[in-house]
Every structure is written in C-alpha cells, then in structure tokens.
Amino acid sequence: MNIFLYLDENTWFHRLDPRTKIIGVLLLFGLIMVFNHPLYMAAVALGLLALGAAAKALPNFWRMRYILALLVVFSTVLWPFFAKGPTPLWSWGRLEVSRESLMYAVAMGLRLASFVAAGLIFLSTTTNEEFTHGLIRLGLPYPVAFAFSTALRLVPTFAGAGATIVQAQISRGLDVESGNIFQRAGKFIPLAVPLFIYAIRHTNMLAMALESKGFNPGEPRTWYLNPQMRRADYIVLAFLTVLFLAALFLRLQGYGQVLPRL
Template sequence: MNLTFYNDRATWLHRLDPRTKIGGVLLIFVVCLCFNHPLFIAGILASVLAIFTAAKSLKVLWKLRFLLVLLFVFSVVLWPFFIKGKTILLEWHGLEVSRESLLYGLAMGLRLTTFVSAGLLLLATTKNEEITNGLIRLGIPYPVAFALATAIRLAPTFADAGATIVQAQVSRGLDLDSKNIFGRFKRFAPLSIPIFISAMRYTNFLAMALESKGFRPDAPRTSYYEPQTTGRDWLVLGSLTLILAACLYMRVALHWGIIISGRL
C-alpha cells in the first residue's frame, strides 16, 4: 500500500508558495464553518474537487476513497440522533430523527469530507520540505515544523510495515475477519507489537542518520528549495479572503445556508 500523497506534477497549484497553500486551506476550513446547509457545503466541496482537477491530483483522493466514504457515512448516520429538529420523521423509544437533523447530518458529513479533501489538496501539491519551509516562514519553531513534516513522511512507511506484518501473521493462521470479540483482542498483540517495535527501530535509525549528517534542530541551515511569492499567490489569497467575506455576509446578514440556527 502506497500512502505517499505528494503527486509530482507541474501545475500552477504546485508552484504556489507553500505559505499561500497553508493559508488557503485554513481559509477553506473557515468557509466550511459558515454554513450548515448541505447544499451550500456541497458547493464548497465541488469547488475543492474542481481545484483537485486543476492540480491533476484526483487520483490522490481516489486512493483514500474508503476513508472519505467512511467519514461521510458515519457523520450522516450518527449526527441525526444528537440534534433536535422541528419536523419529526421517526420516533422510537425516545430517539427521534427529524428532517432538519438528517440534513444537518448530511451537512456535517460533507463538511468533514471537505476538510479532509482540502488537507489532502495541500499534501498532494506540496512537497514535505516545502511544508516544513512554509511553516517555518509562518513563524512555527523549527523543531515543531520538522516533527510535523516527519510525521507526515513516516505515515506511508509505517503503513507499509503494517501491511507486511498483517501478511506475515495471516500466513500463520491469524484470522482478521473473525467476528468473535475475544478473537479481536487476541489479534491485537500479534499486529501491534511488531508494528510498534519496527516503528521504534526505524525512528531510532532515522535520528542517528539525521545527526550523522550534521542536522541539529536549533542550528541555522540554508534551504535548497526557496519558495517565491508571486502575484499569483496574492491573487489566490485575495480571492479566498473575498469569498470568505462574502460567505460571512450571506450567513450573518442574509441568513443563508442555515438548517439549524445557533450552530456552526
């Protein structure tokens, strides 16, 4: 299983300053919070998908389709039970589902999907080193930025090791599909312990290799990749800010895009 998200293409999105992309993703997050009507959020999601297409990176989303669908379905199924609405559709032993809560659940599912997609958009178009660089230039302390970028970098490696470990234990007869709850506890150790140990070993080696190459988190270093801020970056940030302002106006002044008022 390959969990590397970066998709090496030469699109204008790839060339944006990482700071613009980090800022842009945050703006999209806030825009998502402006509405809780599913149609409005679906519109935002559609725009994010359009940007994905422009970045020629839809395949990155496709890689994570199961996770995205899972998040969406969970939200849609669970939210309605925790929200009260006016138009009751179903009532059963004190649990009730209303038209509003259903729509709200749908909106939350879409919102979660949009969040994850926007985050993936950043990862798909920005190299790890660029993210580190962007975070540092945004004032994040180097060790924090480096740790964050390393965590993103190591995820696919550990996923790989995890897949091998699953195969090794399945070869010994471990049944991952068993429905027995005790069985489930029993199969926790055979998978988690080797994964934990290989992760420890790996990070230890990595730390040794970094130090041996003269790396220290607190020392100054130059950067091979120096992002350039161009007019395009300002254009992107400016447009997103305008969009956010427009959305806030719609929500606050016009009361658009609201299923349940008083909630994000």
C-alpha cells in the first residue's frame, strides 16, 4: 500500500516553491482558526475545495472521504454539549444544547475538515524531498532535515516488512484475532522482534550505501532540486497574508463568530 499522498501532476500549485507551500499552508491553518461561524467557515472550506480542485488533489480528498465525513459528523454531534450559548434549545439535566452551540459545532466540524483538507493539498503537491528542501531553505540544518526525510521514507518500507511478518507468524499458528488485551500484548513479541531486527539490518545497510555514494552530512553539497521563488510565489504569499490579516481584522470587529471563543 502506498501511504504517500503525493500526486505527480503539473499544476501551478505543484510548481510553487516548497517554501511558499510551507508558509502558505501555515497561513491557511491560521485562516482556518479565525472564524467560528458556520457560514464563514463554509466559505473557507469551499475555498479550500476549490484550491484542491485547482491543485488536482481531489482524488486524495476522495480517498480520505470517510475520515473527513467522520470529523464533521462527530464534531457536530459532540461539540454542542461542551460549548454553552445564550439561546437554549433543549436540555436534559445538566446537559443543554443551545442554538449557538449547535452552530458552533457545525463550524468546528468544518474547521477540522478544513485542517485535513489544507494538509492534504500540501501533501498531494509536495514530494518528501521538496518538503525537506523547503525546510533547509528556511534554515533547518541539513543533517536534521536529512534524518527527518529518511525517517519518513522508511515508514512504508517497514510497514511492508511488518505485513510480511504478520503473515509469516499467522502461518505458524499465531492467533492475532482472539484473546483479551494482555494476551494480545504477549502476541506482539513475535511480530515486534523480527521487525526490530529487520529495521536494524536495513538501516545499517542504508548507512553503508550512503557512505559508498560519498555522503557526508557535515560537508558542503549541491542540490539537483533547485526551486526558485518566482513572481507567482510572491503573489501567492502576498494574497494569503492579506487574506489572513483581513479575516483577522473582520473577526476582531466581531464578524464571523457565534461564540466568543476560538
């Protein structure tokens, strides 16, 4: 299974500098946090959906449809009990639901979904290397960035080995599906030990291969990836900054809120 979400397309969003994408997605996160009125949140969510379409990331939205739906549904059902508003609609003992808390709940559902959507757009358009490269350009030291990207890269490899190990042990009669929690924890050992040993061997081999290809984290190196900040990048960053500040201003003026909280 492929756990990476990157979709190899060539949209204007893909072509943006990774730095723009990193800062841009942070600005989007900020924007998502500003409003708690469902209508304003819906506008933000729709905007993200349009952006997703423009970046051709919708297949990943579809892949994550259950998670997105669950976030909206759960938060709409649960939030009303935790936020208190002035206009009561229904109450049962200490539990009460108000008009405002219900609206706030819908807004929170949209907010969570928007967070996931913004993250999805980023991951659908940015490869592991571009992300790392962006972080380096933003000042992260290379060895740290390299360790980070290699760790990300190894996840699917170890997941694949883990799947094989589970099958191998099931074939030997390991029953992973029954038993109470303690019995199940005991069954973890036949799976964890081979995976651990595999990880050590694999990492050691990787280290050898890296050194054999002249890798030396302390030394200067050049980059094949060479993203440039172009006009489009500055426009996007300026637009998002203005959008974020404008939203913040509106909210401080009292617009876009149903309850006086985040």
